[in-house]
Amino acid sequence: MKHFEYMQAESFADAAATLKENTDHRISVMAGGTDLLGALKEDILEDYPETVIGLKGIKEADYIEFSGDTVEIGAMTRLSAIASSDEIAARAPILAEAAYSVATPIIRNVATIGGNVCQDVRCWFYRYPHQIGERFDCMRKGGNECYAIRGDNRYHSIFGGMKTHATPCEVECPAATDIPAYMERMRAGDIHAAARIIMEANPIPMITSRVCAHTCQEKCNRNNTDESVAIHLVERRIGDYILEHAEEFYAPPTAETGKSAALVGSGPAGLAAAYYLRSAGHSVTVIDSQEEPGGMLTYAIPSYRLPKHYVKDLADAYRKMGVKFMMNTTIGKDISAEELEKRYDKVFLATGAWQRPVLGFDGEEFTEFGLQFLKEVKQWVGKKERQNVLVVGGGNVAMDVAVTAKRLGAKSVTLACLEGKLEMPASAEEVARAVEEGVTVMNGFGVSRLLYDGEKINGMELVTCVSVFDQNGRFNPTYDHDSKTVVEADSVLVAAGQKADLSFIEEKYSIALNRGLIKVDEGTQKTSRSGVFAGGDATTGPATVIKAVRTGRLAAEAINREFGIETPKRFSKPGFITYDTEGAQNGTAVRERELPAAERSLEKEDSFTIGGEECLTEAKRCMNCGCYSVNASDISPALIALDAEIVTTKRTIGADAFFTTKLEARDMLDRDELVVSIRFSVPSGFKMGYKKFRVRNAIDFAIVSLAYLYKVEAGKITDAKLVLGGVAPTPIRAKEAESAMIGQAPSAELAGKAAESAIEGAAVMKDNAYKVQIVRALVKQMVAAMR
């Protein structure tokens, strides 16, 4: 074992005080030691303690006391003492049996009840010894994958897992969409609930699913072994469903608050904010300088990626919801910002980034701005004719420009960007599409100068880009000026960067800026002006649609808060999470179906929304990453059944709450909180026991355990309590089975019924279906033995 310091506690208060004082110090508390020493020897956790505090020296914590009906057991009482106590055997045999079933005599002589109730799981992935290769960095350890999902899970949960922390996909999503949660609803066939989950984070999924770079997929845990879940395809189907049922999802608020908000800009940020604000019952006015709502969605993103009707339909839905659109209204021209503040309670500025930045090369003025090109194409399709086009830029806009140019009939389209193939900001699919359609991509080139003859463009001189980012990861390209290349072109479209147009901000209107963008408080989107919020590209510079959605939502939430309306708690299903056993084994993602290259046009959407079957298959591939291990303690199910209380140095917690609220019982304890004793009243008139199914009658942890307590009066079961261990991340009450039994006379038939009730809601994994049958058997045998 690696070295640690050891301190012996003289009392729990003593130990708690030390824990409280030394917050910067890694300290482990050791009761019996059999669990902790095992973990330390095998070095299964990255975090190794500097100090171990031993509690065994607290002699006064080693007792079993009886006063009236109350039994109190000191936390440092050894399991052998509990197992061999005649009093316990007589009054609470369930506990004596549970204690006796733990490990082996030489361990029970050391292990304590306090240690047992706080013990760590025995999952073999979690416990994999570091010395053979290396430890598994599983979800429970803060890592990203539960290896049991695809690995051998014969001893794991049959009732689902528990979330340990936000999954990587969820964390990666700028809107923090709870992707696994909506996938789970999809698997359950409940697209409606899935839609609700998405809408909590993002009200325009029919759009984001089409245009978002969906980096969530890059973080999907499946990438470690096969292919990411095609999250955006599932989202798209749900998005379409939402739009098809727009009246339901974009329903007017049930009550008006009488508050008002003006949202400047009808792009994704504005639309997101509008939805959440209107849903809360405020009067919402969206102001935009363009004719149609949608901002970039309408004017920049080509129709083959996002057909215009989606935005139109969405805007219509918004209108039905009661959102007012004030189009063709330019802030700073038609209405001043100050005026808005006067007329509305709150103002949200999301005016976007529409301006062309100056790159500063010779001849720049003869080149065209890519975004403008896209905007114009939308308005005057096919008016421009170009032969040989050079596009500058490596983002999605550049890809759109290049593909659009090609589809417009350009003979050749070349795209030059600073970044290497893997560094390109555009999503891989967009790059692939461009290449597929004949766009030549030149990676690692920056612009040097335009080659022109009067107004006639001949081409562009490019310079080799050595590196794009500096050591700190900041954008700071360096060039090899000796290495230059010429590309012939008659048209150059520059799609490298966009600027926010903040011309509406007049001198007297003082609002803090940051590098040409509106400065906002992260998390609330508050600007320096009271009551004024901002979001979207105007605050971030050109960014993804989903990032804009996030800022819109955050602003809406902050505004609501200022109006005294709390954002409803986001979707969280109580209980355990599940995944599809077979579906999760499927290594191949559903492919997006696309029009053949020859049939693609500027207007028609290139790809199709996947069908229901495919969508289900894909949702089944989501592993719903969490921890799927099971509780290891034999004592805890017995204590839940006994309705015991866990007395800590700070409070008294009911066993049910203590053991079932958190993934780990010890998470219930503060850092400086320790279990002092266990207390319970002897239930009178009850029969009770602890059944433990395991491979061997010694050493093994429970595969399934059943702690039971029941009362039979006049031939009928008048009360019953069944707690299952080893089947879920925490012990669970078999409440359905209890209610099936209460009021009934014990019989073979009832035994079967109770057994079936006990497994209700079971969600087995690949290798553990047998555990369901064991649960049945234990319950059946218990009822069959009732007298």
Added chain:
Amino acid sequence: MKYRDIRQPNYRHVGNYTPRKEAKEIVTGKALFLDDFSLPQMLYGKIKRSPYPHAKITSIDTDKALKLEGVRAVITHKNMPQAWGLGLPVHRLLMEAKVYHVGDVVALIAADTLEIATEAVSLIEVEYEELEPVFSAEEAFMEGAPQLYDRFPGNHVDNGIKYFQPDGPWWQIIKGDVEKGFSEADFIASDKIKFDKMPAPLAPETPCCISRHDGGDEYTVWASSQSAHIMKLMAEGRIPNSNVSVKTFNVGGSYGNKQSLMTTVLSSCMLALQTQRPVKIVLTKPEQLTSYEVRLGSTITAKIGMNKEGFVTAVEGDWLVDTGAIADSVQGQVGVGLGEAQIVLAKCKNWFMDSHIAVTNRQAAGIVRGYGGQELNSCLERLLCAVMKEGNFDPLDVFKKNYISPGDMFTWRDGRTWKSRSSLFFKESMQGAADLIGWSLKWKGWNKPFAVNGSKARGVGMGVIGNADISEDNTEAIVRIVPDLVGGKRASTCIIECDITESGMGTRSNACKIAAEVLNVPYEKVSITEPGTKFNPSNYGLCGSRGVITTGKAISNAAMEAKKKALDYASLYFKRSADQLDTKDFMVYVRDTPNLSVPMFKLGPKELSIVGYGKHMEMFDIPSCMAVFVEVEVDLDTGHIALCRICGGADIGQIIDIKALEMQIEGGIGSACVDTAIFEENILDRATGRLLSSSLIDYKWRPFNEFPAYDSYIMESQIDSFMFKALGIGEISGAAGASAVLMAVSNAIGADVKEYPATPSVVLKAMGKI
């Protein structure tokens, strides 16, 4: 000939219980095992192991480890002082730029303390490029399967090792006419059965050794090996031109599994060479479980034909053997396995049984008690059950009919055909054990329990296995009658020079017992030299169930020679012919006038010993036999199997030590045997290639409170193996247990169970409950 016609000799020592020479040391904790021993200035070695089943090492950085105070050497594939190989034939190096299984050697560390060495392991930074792994022989042979070694195209281990098969490779039983055999069959069954969980024999003492470089190409290795000789043989084959002296202590269990310890020994030798200090490596339990040798993986696809009389008429099949990431003794094991199949089905004339050995990305398989036979038997007997079931035969009858009898021919692993001259009474020993378990009452037919009580159902099953290894390996010994140098009543002692390591079977004590019997002296007055290869005559030591037979023959021959010399001296002394004389307690006396006697020390040259030399030469014509009957109780609700009773039957020729025999018979159920049918398995996680059964909690073994009753039926028919007529039993004593358990479970639940082990999940699936 009737069993009752056999003379039961009355020996002075042989057959009785004599406490082992080291019995008192063992019960007082004084018995020395390797890890109890240290050398001055010794360093501790540790192995950095691979996390991936198959990968390329793209970079390896040992700087941090080397900077750790107390670290004396870090060796990787890049800076190995010499390129030592592994495998037979050598097919890889100790360390390479590739790793072939989780736990493969990536780097070696030697440090002042174990703690420092362990810490240094974590400080070595390695980057890998993962490669696709294969985890079974079937996968390994598929077209397009990832390739492991250049030496083995298609992952196919070539059958070219002269060592096991001196006349050339032998890996198929081809005889008779299979088509004709099947046309004569009334019942035919075919199936594919796997025994592929590669369980671990799991000796309590982990593999360990201390190596010292003695200069030049000389090394001394202290090892926890049951056979110093085999280790020397293997090590010298891998360290070019070397001379390795191997010394051993008591060995804490081996079961055949701790013979060569090659990876561990080469690792410590390399560290010793580099540091010029002795280096001790003791594997931890997780290392032993996940990275040390286990049973072979076995998959057999076969067709068996049987006629109305219950004789097997034809066997056609293909045996796929998974030897894991290192192919070592596997060809010997496959040869033995094929040989054993013929012993059980000796009456079958028509065979076409092929075998293929694959290397895969699982941990290496090696030698384990049962030596290939158990792995094949566990599959083949399930197939035999299928055809017996077709014809509704009582398996006891079929086994009795088909088992080898004297005069039957078989091909053994040396590739030669032998004619059995073994016991006539194997059938009787099977019946004897059957009677003990109550077979005639409990056998109710196929898939029929004999008792059902609520959810508990009971069934019986049986299996038979045999082996012809008991006279394998040449052996020599010297017996010296050494005069006591001083004392009024000077006598003598007897010293046996023979290289025998004690790993639990009592062979050292039995050797003394045999010499004591031949010379007719007290057992206490006979001792044996300390084990070691350098100063002892050659002996393979305790491998296979032949230790007592091969060393016994060499020692009894040597003792006879010494005795003859003493008698020759005495015939001059008494002026009588030697055949009128005999020996007792280091005296020579005149048989018809016992008071005419002379102490041996007076007969030999002054101060010098009377020396005899004896040897044993290898042969394979005495098959053994062990029948195992089991009774199980299965909980039909949970699929839990309780092993209630085991009965074993054997003809062991002559008992050498009654209690040691009992231990050998009962011991057969350990070391990854009978419980490989119930709960014992190495659990491979295919998603990561790791073994999840990495601790004694997750690797299941049978605890003290769950031992079934064990009743044995023993016959002693005095087979002419050597002077004391014994027939080895240890190798096979439990080997048929696993297949017997599956038969019993199938009978208890009323459905065929074909998967090893029959975990609750397997049983419930077979019953259609899940």
Added chain:
Amino acid sequence: MIKKDCIVLSINGRKFKFSVGTGFGDVSPSETLTHTLRRRLGYTGSKESCDAGACGCCAVIADGEAIASCMALTVEMDGKSITTIEGLEDPIEGLDPIQQAFIDEYSFQCGYCTPGIIMVAKALFMSNPHPTANEISEALSGNYCRCISQYTVLRALNKLAGNENAELATFTRASDEVEDPIPVRQELYLSPYANGHVCAHSLD
């Protein structure tokens, strides 16, 4: 809180005082009792086998109870009285009855796990001189033995405990029924190799 600088253990009747620390010769706070006994004091009878509390090979008696010494920190044993296998034999009285019974019944094979088994059995007999057969096997349920000495271990301990009819294993010898034997079995198939002077491999 007590930070131990020095601990005292009584081992097999002898008092050992150790400094706790990281200096040479100090007992590290993270050192297990197994380590202290085996590597520091040369009490190598108890074995470090699984080092996870699951095999019982390291079992010793601490203040009258059997524990897995690999699962105890030496610092925690301060003030305790430890008995190891080496402390069981009395220099005058000789072997402990359990030790003697183990020899008489051949209750070991390789003997590696035997010290742990004996210590657990000893602790049981100290608290309960006449345990039942079930109590004996249950007490030993944390002891690993792979050679299968279980039958003879249980036989020895049941005899000591006075448990009649607790025999788990029986031995039936067919020879017991052989009456009036006719001497010497005739060899049906003589082997050219049987005399031990010819090697099969030299036949070519």
